[in-house]
Amino acid sequence: MDAILGDELLDEIFRRLPPASSSAVTLVSKRWLRVYRSSKTCLSLRLSIPYSSTPLLSFLSHFPFLSSLSLTAGGDSSDRLILSAASSCPNLRQLRLYTAPVSVVPLLSLSTSCPHLTSLSIVLSRPLSFRWLLLFHSLKELSVVLTTVAGGSDSCQFTSNFQIMCGDFDAELELESLGLSGIQNGDFGLDWLWRSCKKLKKLQLRSCECICYDDSSLSSFVNCLNGLQEVELRACRAIVDEVLSNLAQSSASLKSLLVYDGGSRDGLLQFITQSQCNLQKLDLRLPLDLDNDHLFAVADNFRGLSCLKLQSCCFVTGEGIKAICIAMKHDLEELALINCDVVEREPGLLTTLGQNLRRLRTLDLSYNEMLVDKEFTSMIVSCSRLRELKLRGCKRLTNLSTVSMVKHCRHLESVDIMLCSGIEAEAVELLVLNSLQLREVQVEESKLSDVARKRAANRLI
Known part of the structure; x- marks a missing residue:
């Protein structure tokens, strides 16, 4: 039977197996293990400490068609992990690295070795510079967690030299989705990023204290909102009013809004009543900042809503929920x-x-x-x-x-x-x-x- 089944046929069979059964085929023979690995396009690895790049390079070489890779490791191994991925996976389109901050040098190597990379998730340390994005010509999605690391003078010096080499000209990045976590007051490297993101469709902000440091930076941020279709704000109480106010004025194309764990009653109500967008999805987790006034306003202003998600709503009553559902009964x-x-609390509401x-x-x-x-x-x-x-x-x-x-x-x-x-x-x-x-x-x-x-x-x- 094994001789009858060619590699291509085995590959097709492996792709159709349910996840719970697929790993068992690796135990049949070395040939089946090789074919199975060759068929894998997505891989997620959690590496132990201490980490060594040589075994990882050898292991990844068995997956020649890998297009999506997720790596998690402790310690300060991010640079070595990226260099390993760049050396072994030239077909990568998605890379997620959940560990220590990455320096600019490995990112340069990644941009050269993986020219088709479209999605990147990494940790960056301050001071911030995003000009390395100019080298990723295919990148559409970027997710960055910002952190502060003591020391790192060599990396900072290289970043500064690279920034001088690239200059301060306006760029036009291909990014369509941007996620930033941990923006603090005094993060001055964001202005260039806001100015260069002219094609954004999705913006995600998490645990952010600010979005700009002066009027010029605010203007750049507002300009990048124009074509947004999706916005997610998680634990961003300090900036939620400002973001929602600018969205109401600048983003008529907005279709999806998520606000979790940190809102403002007045700011949210102002957005709902003043926005001219045709919102289709609304997702709110605001235990202390959401009441019936917001739901009545949603029922009046967002008649095309097809998705409504409410979590842990303490001050909402059945009257507010009924108002939305009756107003949108043909679309929701x-x-x-x-x-x-x-x-x-209210029997008969679900009926x-x-x-x-x-x-x-x-x-x-x-x-x-x-x-x-x-x-x-x-x-x-x-x-x-x-x-x-x-x-x-x-x-x-x-x-x-x-x-x-x-x-x-x-x-x-x-x-x-x-x-x-x-x-x-x-x-x-x-x-x-x-x-x-x-x-x-x-x-x-x-x-x-x-x-x-x-x-x-x-x-x-």
Whole structure:
């Protein structure tokens, strides 16, 4: 049999195997191991300490078609990791390096050895310079965590010399997605980056204290907002008002907004009422900064909303949620009410939502620990188009809820019932056997019967 199966046929078989089974083929023979490695395009490695580059170079050489690589290691090995990746993986398109800060010299080597790199995630130390981006002509996505490291004078001197060599001219980077984490007051290297990002479509800011240091830098930041379609602000209380105010004035193309863990009631309300964009996705986790006034404003101003996600909303009531869902009942396809006690405080809320949201495709009610079968089933009776359902951490739901899913949600493709202690193995088996469109189930392994395992394996669930 092994002689009949050529390398190309083996490669095609390996690509079609489910993840849980694919690693077992490496134990069959050295030939199968070689073919399996050759078929891999994505790899994630966590390296032990101390790290040595020689074994990594040898290991990566077995994956000639690797296009995505994620590396995690302790210590100060980032430079060596990048040099190893640059030497062994010329076809890389995505590199993620979760470890110590990277200096400029390895980045120069990476830009030469991996000319097709489109996505890069790294850690950089201060003082900041982004002019090395000029050498990455294919880069579309950049994610940077900023940190302060003591010493490093040689690296700083090289960075300064490289900056002088590149000059201070305006550039036009190809970046479409930019993520920055940890911006502090006094970070002066950002102005050039804002001026050079003229094609941005997505901006992510996390734990940032400022975005600019003077009026000129602010103007550069505002200009790069013009074409934005997605913005994510996480733990950015110090700058959220300024960013939202500029978005309302400058970004008519905005389609998706996420604000987590640090907002402003007035700033958010001002954005909602003044923005001229056609927002389609709104994702908020603002326990102390979100109330019904915001939801009423969303219902009035964002009539095209197709996705609404609310997490840990302490001051929101059923009245505000109903206002949004009634106003958008013809467009809303995704709804998440995660850890929202309004689900538990107001009986009948889910029934009303289900009756109005007949086009709903995705529903997430995770971590509503007091949610009971009666309330849940009264909603999904009306949600026959559901494709994805998340109930993680809903401890009071029982087998009755699973029976209702099978009966009323015949198009389910993905279900998450992890940490649902009231749902037992027999209900999971019923779900797997009778949900014909099912492709993914997240559940404790202890709740999988032999029958459920066999059916899941046969249908590649």
